[in-house]
Amino acid sequence: MTPGQLVRATMIHLQGTTYAVRDLNEARRWYQEWLQRSPAVEGASEVRFEVGAGWLVLVEDRAGKALSGCSARWQVEDVEGTWERLLELGAEAVEKPCMGEDGVWGALVCDPFGNRLELVEGMGVPGPVRIAAAGESTRAIEVERIISAPRTRVWQAWTHQDELGSWFGRDAYVELRVGGPFEIYMLAEPSGFRGSEGCRVLSYLEERMLSFSWNAPPDHPTRLWQTRVVVELSDIDSVQSVSRLRLTHTGWPSLDGDEAQKAAASGEPDAAEWDATFAYFQRAWPKVMTALERHLGGSAGHS
CATH class of the missing domain: 3.30.530.20 (START domain)
Structure with missing residues (x-):
């Protein structure tokens, strides 16, 4: 991956979601490496990253009873570059990058903690409703x-x-x-x-x-x-x-x-x-x- 690809892969927008993880410290390190930023808020059982106009909230759930397997849509400028970067970091490929019938590029991966990241390029995530x-x-x-x-x-x-x-x-x-x-x-x-x-x-x-x-x-x-x-x-x-x-x-x-x-x-x-x-x-x-x-x-x- 070229340096240019890495920069594009970090231009990420998220409306806001919560992922449950068994090991909060490990998840914090993993997302910090991918997002290339430190958490905005760190607590004993919760860590928050500011991503675009939204928040990624990591919640510790050692028993696996809360929100494990959550799925969220991530808007990126380069789906292929982001997908490759996530695989390098240990994410699991679910759906390879491809263009849908609506002309929007997308891909799907699972982070190492069982949560799904739906990657989309050229399409906004749900936000404040229509002007x-x-x-x-x-x-x-x-x-x-x-x-x-x-x-x-x-x-x-x-x-x-x-x-x-x-x-x-x-x-x-x-x-x-x-x-x-x-x-x-x-x-x-x-x-x-x-x-x-x-x-x-x-x-x-x-x-x-x-x-x-x-x-x-x-x-x-x-x-x-x-x-x-x-x-x-x-x-x-x-x-x-x-x-x-x-x-x-x-x-x-x-x-x-x-x-x-x-x-x-x-x-x-x-x-x-x-x-x-x-x-x-x-x-x-x-x-x-x-x-x-x-x-x-x-x-x-x-x-």
Whole structure:
């Protein structure tokens, strides 16, 4: 393999996935050598690599009962070069590089720990769903509350990792920077199935606006296709410390006619599955806002 091939093979994008491994240290070394970068986060039972706009999460599972055999799609610029490099490192060949009927080059390998890496070239992985010009729906979920707390205090509740995890789930992993993680863990499940793993901060204005990507619960077929949430804060009465909080959940795809047929052909969620996720969050977001009100000590009203 030439140096040029090696450079191209390291230009990798991943939406975000979790691989279970029996030996976390060995898996960390293997992926560090392939990705040519150090882990962004290292813990006793979990290691995270930042890959493109997503995360690769390695979770130790010595008993082999969690997520062993997980499969994820990796977008690369050179499928053949990446495939050869992975085989050199000890991966097992499953499907050799070839061009599919859709003109997309692909290949499939297994890492030494039993997890599948689906390599694709010239095709994006699932990410934030369509922008409006490409078929995004105009529908949105909107929830507004008037909260008896100063805007600074409400902002802190949404952006401080420890506090956010205390009222909106069991725990959280948040970094307030564009592209930073915005992960809230609601369930006591294996990593990757606990909550909003793989979600990111999209933009923010200090104490005024926060937007982040969002995903559905693990049991929804729409789980891998992210939507967007915008939280806006403003003062109602700065003397009495009353704030207005408006939450808007948008980014829902429009799946009518041709778009629905394309989604069905590609294996993406259909219109009924998206409708079910939309209905789920119509019920869930008011409950989240009520939890925030209780956490902050009360409310002055809502709409």
